[in-house]
Amino acid sequence: MEKLEIKTKVLSENQRIAEELREKFRANGVLVLNFISSPGSGKTELLERTLCALPPTTRVAVLTGDIQTDNDAKRIARAGFPVRQITTGGTCHLDGSMITRGLNELGIDLADLDVLFIENIGNLVCPASYDLGEEAKIVLLSVTEGEDKPLKYPSIFFKSALFLLTKVDLLPYVPFDADAAEANARLIHPAMEIIRCSATATGGLDQWLGWLHAKMKAARESALTASHTS
Amino acid sequence: MHELSIAQSILEIVETEMKSRPKARVMVVGVRIGAMAAVDAESLRFGFDASVKGTEFDGLKLELRITEAERQCLMCDHRYMMLALESNCPECGSHDAIPLGGDELDIEYLEVDDGKAGD
Ligand SMILES: Nc1nc2c(ncn2[C@@H]2O[C@H](COP(=O)(O)OP(=O)(O)OP(=O)(O)O)[C@@H](O)[C@H]2O)c(=O)[nH]1
Ligand SMILES: [Mg+2]
Ligand SMILES: [Zn+2]
Numbered sequence: 565m566e567k568l569e570i571k572t573k574v575l576s577e578n579q580r581i582a583e584e585l586r587e588k589f590r591a592n593g594v595l596v597l598n599f600i601s602s603p604g605s606g607k608t609e610l611l612e613r614t615l616c617a618l619p620p621t622t623r624v625a626v627l628t629g630d631i632q633t634d635n636d637a638k639r640i641a642r643a644g645f646p647v648r649q650i651t652t653g654g655t656c657h658l659d660g661s662m663i664t665r666g667l668n669e670l671g672i673d674l675a676d677l678d679v680l681f682i683e684n685i686g687n688l689v690c691p692a693s694y695d696l697g698e699e700a701k702i703v704l705l706s707v708t709e710g711e712d713k714p715l716k717y718p719s720i721f722f723k724s725a726l727f728l729l730t731k732v733d734l735l736p737y738v739p740f741d742a743d744a745a746e747a748n749a750r751l752i753h754p755a756m757e758i759i760r761c762s763a764t765a766t767g768g769l770d771q772w773l774g775w776l777h778a779k780m781k782a783a784r785e786s787a788l789t790a791s792h793t794s
Numbered sequence: 795m796h797e798l799s800i801a802q803s804i805l806e807i808v809e810t811e812m813k814s815r816p817k818a819r820v821m822v823v824g825v826r827i828g829a830m831a832a833v834d835a836e837s838l839r840f841g842f843d844a845s846v847k848g849t850e851f852d853g854l855k856l857e858l859r860i861t862e863a864e865r866q867c868l869m870c871d872h873r874y875m876m877l878a879l880e881s882n883c884p885e886c887g888s889h890d891a892i893p894l895g896g897d898e899l900d901i902e903y904l905e906v907d908d909g910k911a912g913d
Contacts, residue, residue: 565906565907566905567904567905568904569902570901570904572811574800576807578803656796693899694796722863723830755892
């Protein structure tokens with residue numbers, strides 16, 4: 565018997581596709597965000613409201629993953645922006661090749677885009693393993709879930725840049741300890757950014773929209789710098 | 795349950811690696827799973843055994859090594875393993891730390907029987 569040391573990432577093929585996508589997104593100054601949560605934490609609602617709140621000149625597209633239906637795409641399409649549903653037919657996560665396909669189906673030139681939102685499948689575990697070429701993963705947790713979720717699903721909190729605590733308009737009605745939820749997330753990921761938001765309360769998305777605008781600006785500027793220096 | 799897709803990705807890599815050794819038979823594949831990799835060892839074993847059954851890899855053994863996430867303290871630079879989720883720096887007690895890893899999912903080795911007589 566001979567032992568061969570090989571040291572290969574199991575998901576190296578997905579990683580290769582994701583790096584390729586990331587390079588293209590960055591070169592074109594497209595901010596790509598990958599939204600991950602349990603089913604029903606409010607991903608689609610947040611996207612619908614965010615799309616309506618963006619300046620009308622923003623060039624934005626959405627890819628939304630679902631195991632079976634295209635309901636989420638229909639909801640988002642009402643905002644009038646290009647959207648494509650990726651139906652995985654059973655798979656519990658999106659992967660890089662699905663994003664490549666989704667982009668082809670959208671038929672948009674990346675040079676004509678400022679932001680791409682990706683709504684992942686409602687699942688806190690599996691999407692954590694698959695890089696989609698995004699600039700940042702964003703994990704959503706609603707106040708109707710448990711504040712110990714970050715400890716139960718550490719991987720996604722470990723890998724996400726931003727934690728959106730959603731549905732905070734319901735805080736008066738549910739026994740949810742928001743400070744404990746944040747403290748738990750910081751145990752896993754001390755430098756994590758955390759924003760409390762509500763898609764339904766007036767002004768409930770302001771802080772999130774501020775974060776988004778800052779990231780869009782940064783993506784645009786770094787693409788400009790890169791094109792000037794190369 | 796993405797462990798089935800992961801099992802299949804492992805087998806694809808094994809298959810590619812073995813192309814250059816058509817006479818050899820692979821007996822063991824060693825995989826490292828970081829504590830933050832979002833991969834459940836038991837589900838992976840289950841998915842792996844189901845995936846090899848009845849294929850050319852029937853009987854291939856999966857050896858798993860689970861490794862803890864490592865962190866570096868931002869206050870005192872001490873490096874430590876995040877053994878419990880609640881762990882803070884054992885030197886200075888600070889919570890502020892940057893991750894040094896933890897989401898690894900790597901094939902580390904293969905054990906192959908190269909079929910040479912007298913081995
Ligand atoms: N009160 C309140 N309800 C919300 C908020 N955000 C979302 N909801 C409601 O929560 C339910 C689920 O929201 P969705 O946006 O469909 O959740 P999702 O994460 O897209 O769900 P999946 O795509 O199935 O994983 C809907 O009935 C929303 O109207 C919020 O900020 N406050
Ligand atoms: Mg949805
Ligand atoms: Zn320390």
